[in-house]
Amino acid sequence: MKQLALVVPCYNEAEVLRETHTRLLEIVSQLIEAGRISSDSLIYFVDDGSADTTWSLIEELSATHAHTAGIKLSRNCGHQRALLAGxxxxxxxxVITVxxxxxxxxxxxxxxxxxFSNGKDVVYGVRKGRESDTAFKRNTALAFYRFMHLMGAEVVDNHADYRLLSRRAIEHLKQFGETNLFLRGIIPLLGFPSGKVFYERHERHAGVSKYPLKRMLSFALDGITSFSMVPLRLIGIMGMAIFCVTSAMSAWVLAVALLGDSAVPGWASTVLPTYFLGGVQILCLGIIGEYLGKMYAEIKARPRFIIEQTTR
Known part of the structure; x- marks a missing residue:
């Protein structure tokens, strides 16, 4: 029988943790009784620097249940790094992350x-639909996946971080040492046989979402800049386009000045290029700066997480 590990990242999840543990423990017990997994299978709760009583609850559950363990990070490192730590x-x-x-x-x-038993090293949990989301969240999510595909990144639509990985996949995942983590893009790069299971997503049982709009935008930006060079190439295309437009506008201004008397002296040739090129330069510097920032973080090669304590 195979040993199963369930990795559950937690950040201020004290309100829901007991119920989550009860449901996971029930599934693990059923699978053990059915002979599907070995009796040493475990549920690992990874505390991502929570400020509430999450870790004390994990310690309590680990002490009273043989199939439960805890990993405590020294500080809040973010959802992706907590997943990777597990x-x-x-x-x-x-290993299943949920x-x-x-x-x-x-x-x-x-x-x-x-x-997994049929030879799949990676099994993605994919949502059947997004009817339960608000119109804003549903449309922004669809736009995100389309944009990622347009940028050349290989991601699985409607898949978050609910997935199974084989030991072979995890051993090769260790070779990916980047600091800016976007596991939804890294996992498909492993290239091992993969499958999908489809499910309906439920409402949050308790607590509040740990992905507000600001964090969602930051997460999307990490995904784009970590897996696509297209924005940098677009800068070159934009430069060529600006050159062509500026050349055409210069010809038009010259024609108006030579053939007519309606031109306002100095306006077109000064105001339009100044505003247009100024805005484009700021945009391009912003994109280049984002990539330079990622390179700066990667070159420093600081630890992606520090494990402060475990219950085993």
Whole structure:
């Protein structure tokens, strides 16, 4: 039988943690009884520097339940790094990552294991639809996936971070050492056989979302700049386009000045190019600066996370 590990990143999830543990423990127990997984399978809660009682609850659950363990990061490192900390430090032939908010349907875990048994190293949990989202969130999510594809990044539509990885996939994932993490783009790069299971996403059981609009935009920007050079290439195309437009405008201004008397002296040749080129330069510097910032973070090669404490 295969050993299963469930990795659950937690950030201020004290309100929902007990219920999450109860449901996960029930599934693990059922799978063990059915002979699907070994008796040493574990649920790992990764505390991402929570400010509430999340870690004390994890310690309590770990002390009272044999199939529960905890990993505490020294500070809040972010959802992606907390996921990676769990993936790189847990034991298991197969590892499933799932959020603590109970929005992902845990009932499809047996389907993930079926796909794993059939030779899939990666099994993506994919939402069937987004009817439960607000119109704003649904449209921005669809725009994000389309834009990522347009930028040349390989991502799975309607997939977050609910997935199964085999031990072989995790061992190769260790070779990816980048600081700016976007696991939704990194995992497909592994190239191993993959499958999908589809599920309906539920409402959050308790607490509040840890991905407000500001963090969602930052996450999307990380994904784009980590996996696509298209924005930099667009700067070159934009420069060529500006050159052509400026040349045409210069010809028009010259024609008006030579053939007519309606031209306002100095206006067109000064105001329009100044505003236009100024805006384009600021935009281009912003894009280049974003990439330079990513390079700066990568070159420093600081630890992506520090594990302060574990319960095992």
């Amino acid at each position: 993936l790189l430090h847990v034991e298991g032939d197969a 959020d603590a908010d109970l929005q992902d349907d845990l009932a499809v875990i047996p389907e993930m294991l079926d796909a």
